[in-house]
Amino acid sequence: MLTRRFFIGGAASCFALGPGRIFAATGETVAAGRPELSLGVVSDIHIALDKGGKRLNRNYMTDTFKATLTRFRDAGADVVVIAGDMAHHGLGRELIAVGEAWDSVFPGGRAPDGRKVERIFVTGNHDNGPARAKRVLSDNKAIRENLIAADYKKWWDRAFHEEWKPVFFKTVKGYQFVGFNWVIGDCRGRDENFNPEIADWYAKNGGKIDPSRPFFHIQHPHPQGTVHGPVWGQDDGMSTQALMSRPNAIAFSGHSHISLTDERSVWQGGFTSIGCGSLRNVSLQAPGSCKISSGAGFENYTTPSTAPKDADAMKAMGIANRFNCRQEQFLRVYSDRVLISRREAISGESYGPDLVMPLPAAERRPFDFKMREAKAMAPEFPAGAALTVKRVKGHVRGTPGAKNRKVPVWEITIPRADAVRNARAAAYTLDIKTSDGSTLALGVIDEGFRFPAESARGKACAVCRVACERIPKGGFTVAVRAVSCWGRSSSPIEAKV
Numbered sequence: 001m002l003t004r005r006f007f008i009g010g011a012a013s014c015f016a017l018g019p020g021r022i023f024a025a026t027g028e029t030v031a032a033g034r035p036e037l038s039l040g041v042v043s044d045i046h047i048a049l050d051k052g053g054k055r056l057n058r059n060y061m062t063d064t065f066k067a068t069l070t071r072f073r074d075a076g077a078d079v080v081v082i083a084g085d086m087a088h089h090g091l092g093r094e095l096i097a098v099g100e101a102w103d104s105v106f107p108g109g110r111a112p113d114g115r116k117v118e119r120i121f122v123t124g125n126h127d128n129g130p131a132r133a134k135r136v137l138s139d140n141k142a143i144r145e146n147l148i149a150a151d152y153k154k155w156w157d158r159a160f161h162e163e164w165k166p167v168f169f170k171t172v173k174g175y176q177f178v179g180f181n182w183v184i185g186d187c188r189g190r191d192e193n194f195n196p197e198i199a200d201w202y203a204k205n206g207g208k209i210d211p212s213r214p215f216f217h218i219q220h221p222h223p224q225g226t227v228h229g230p231v232w233g234q235d236d237g238m239s240t241q242a243l244m245s246r247p248n249a250i251a252f253s254g255h256s257h258i259s260l261t262d263e264r265s266v267w268q269g270g271f272t273s274i275g276c277g278s279l280r281n282v283s284l285q286a287p288g289s290c291k292i293s294s295g296a297g298f299e300n301y302t303t304p305s306t307a308p309k310d311a312d313a314m315k316a317m318g319i320a321n322r323f324n325c326r327q328e329q330f331l332r333v334y335s336d337r338v339l340i341s342r343r344e345a346i347s348g349e350s351y352g353p354d355l356v357m358p359l360p361a362a363e364r365r366p367f368d369f370k371m372r373e374a375k376a377m378a379p380e381f382p383a384g385a386a387l388t389v390k391r392v393k394g395h396v397r398g399t400p401g402a403k404n405r406k407v408p409v410w411e412i413t414i415p416r417a418d419a420v421r422n423a424r425a426a427a428y429t430l431d432i433k434t435s436d437g438s439t440l441a442l443g444v445i446d447e448g449f450r451f452p453a454e455s456a457r458g459k460a461c462a463v464c465r466v467a468c469e470r471i472p473k474g475g476f477t478v479a480v481r482a483v484s485c486w487g488r489s490s491s492p493i494e495a496k497v
Contacts, residue, residue: 028168035332035339036173041081042070042328042345043220043254043276046126047097050091053136059323060088062101064279068345069105070330075330077117079172083254083276084124084182084220089132090144092155118172119160120178123148124186124220124255167201169208172480173421175333176208176215180239186198191236192221192255202242210244214333214359217243217251217271223426226273228264229369231285232256244270246361250338252276259326260342260486262426263372266355268365277327279345282446284320285426286487294459298443299428299464313402316394316409316465317444325450335359340391349452378488379417379425387480387495396467407467410497414444414462417482417490424449425482427463429489435474442466 038245048060056062080102080204087094098121106117126132133143148155156164168225172176178201198219209215216238222228224237233256242247249271257278262285273491284301296311297303300320303311304467326345329340329448358364358477365371394409417425426449432440444464 043083044278046280205315227275268367281322
């Protein structure tokens with residue numbers, strides 16, 4: 001049994017994992033026996049009705065969700081967490097579809113062996129607002145009658161057969177969970193003020209929380225200043241302030257859809273914060289320090305609003321496909337550590353060895369950002385790695401004011417930068433030096449970064465396509481660097497054309 005000292009007092013120890021061990025469990029660190037608690041964790045499942053509201057959209061159905069629930073069930077889950085955005089258009093029938101999927105895997109809230117499996121589901125911005133409902137239902141009366149936010153209690157009861165509350169508190173096998181639903185406003189991207197009760201709840205009820213073991217805080221936006229750094233999808237800081245003095249807190253959040261392969265998806269400071277990726281579509285986040293000097297942004301990513309108006313019209317790559325990857329996590333809680341398994345949910349492929357989070361968190365924080373960033377190594381290309389550059393036919397992206405055009409394109413194929421263990425490339429920067437002495441700076445996000453490193457997609461080469469008209473005639477040299485999620489850049493590999 002854990003003692004009160006487990007989470008209280010004591011300076012942080014020198015326990016630290018090197019870059020090669022951050023995402024690996026070793027023989028001496030894996031707990032034996034059955035875990036005290038097992039959790040399946042997802043976020044942003046986005047179940048959606050088709051236009052007219054009569055059936056589920058074939059691209060937003062419950063198939064992946066059911067497969068994930070089945071894996072959780074078979075792994076022995078005591079709890080399933082959804083960190084928001086269940087109903088894509090905020091409609092009751094979408095929420096009911098989530099409940100029906102749950103009931104098909106856990107009829108009566110139980111697994112086949114009879115154990116009770118607890119739901120810890122919170123709402124996100126998609127569950128809360130009316131704006132997206134208009135994409136499905138054209139009649140205002142029908143929208144009002146079917147909107148979850150118009151009657152949370154009714155739709156929650158119909159979907160899950162339990163009472164809905166803006167804040168709820170549950171205990172499972174002695175472990176405590178606090179869930180904060182998104183109840184006000186739509187998405188702002190940053191400084192999300194989604195539930196005004198966070199500070200008051202902890203002020204009034206914090207004494208109920210057992211300080212001798214971890215407890216779990218669940219909300220949709222990321223607690224500000226924690227996972228992924230200063231990124232889209234954070235709250236207004238209220239949860240961070242409430243949790244900072246609670247080192248036994250483990251917070252789950254979603255909203256940003258950023259990949260679990262980004263090492264910044266686990267943060268430890270005054271508490272622990274875990275980003276949950278997405279079970280619907282996984283976004284590709286550029287390393288924060290990876291800036292493109294042209295100001296046009298990455299060739300296969302959204303273009304910054306500050307970019308020149310014709311920036312998109314010149315890009316010969318569409319926005320990277322976010323819909324071919326979905327992610328899930330499974331946590332096992334022991335008396336002295338938490339093991340986190342991660343999986344790509346469509347293929348069922350594992351992301352590799354478990355992440356190991358030693359307990360007590362108050363004394364050992366291997367996922368501290370400053371320590372990990374200081375130790376992080378740059379990805380590197382293997383010896384002999386070479387770029388392939390060829391001229392092909394393609395199209396520039398076009399904008400509302402500039403039509404998509406068929407043009408000749410330089411296609412640059414970039415080999416996998418896998419020479420350094422556990423230092424993956426999240427993106428690539430390209431410096432194209434032209435015959436007139438100018439340099440064109442470009443960047444591409446690595447689509448394979450979201451997949452297990454040893455999977456076919458994780459091993460695939462990256463490709464950058466550049467319209468020939470962007471490079472003056474007369475030959476050029478291209479130098480490519482691989483960049484990690486921490487912003488560490490490799491030595492370049494070059495090709496002369």
